[in-house]
Amino acid sequence: MGFRPVSSTFTSAPPLLPPRKLAGGKEFDGSYLHAAVARESDSRYKYDDNLTKATSRRDGSRSILGHFICKACNPSRSWYSGNICTELFIASNDRYRTILHAQQCRRCETYIMPEVDEGNYVQKIVSALDLWINRPERKEFPSDYRKTKPHDKERCHGCQIGVCIRQRK
Numbered sequence: 225m226g227f228r229p230v231s232s233t234f235t236s237a238p239p240l241l242p243p244r245k246l247a248g249g250k251e252f253d254g255s256y257l258h259a260a261v262a263r264e265s266d267s268r269y270k271y272d273d274n275l276t277k278a279t280s281r282r283d284g285s286r287s288i289l290g291h292f293i294c295k296a297c298n299p300s301r302s303w304y305s306g307n308i309c310t311e312l313f314i315a316s317n318d319r320y321r322t323i324l325h326a327q328q329c330r331r332c333e334t335y336i337m338p339e340v341d342e343g344n345y346v347q348k349i350v351s352a353l354d355l356w357i358n359r360p361e362r363k364e365f366p367s368d369y370r371k372t373k374p375h376d377k378e379r380c381h382g383c384q385i386g387v388c389i390r391q392r393k
């Protein structure tokens with residue numbers, strides 16, 4: 225997966241606030257999905273993996289479609305989710321960042337990294353960026369809602385730390 229080399233983070237000026245330390249195995253930086261976002265948006269937006277709620281102009285959460293595979297279970301267990309909690313941060317100069325949240329396996333309670341539906345992710349993130357950055361006065365279209373099982377709030381890491389959109393409803 226296309227993580228940037230570590231050296232690049234040391235050449236830029238140090239941020240005023242410490243970057244958010246991601247909870248290992250429970251939160252995942254969305255930088256590896258940026259290539260798809262860049263393709264869809266003609267590279268209008270830049271990924272900034274130092275953005276936090278404190279340093280962003282606007283932030284919010286989105287529910288993304290996708291699935292999870294628990295390989296700790298034998299046989300492995302998989303499930304679909306229409307509510308993969310994804311935080312979105314937007315800052316000046318067309319910069320953004322996303323953080324994807326794990327869900328726990330119902331059988332063994334291991335936190336599993338989401339495998340997001342790339343098309344759904346790109347559609348939702350780019351439309352939010354377009355509206356928030358270029359046309360902030362407009363309302364975002366309600367996203368297509370696909371009926372899936374009720375959101376398992378107890379096993380969603382985003383719900384556990386209070387950032388999941390499904391928890392607030």
Ligand SMILES: [Zn+2]
Nearest residue numbers: 294297329332
């Ligand atoms: Zn499991």
Ligand SMILES: [Zn+2]
Nearest residue numbers: 380382383388
């Ligand atoms: Zn949730």
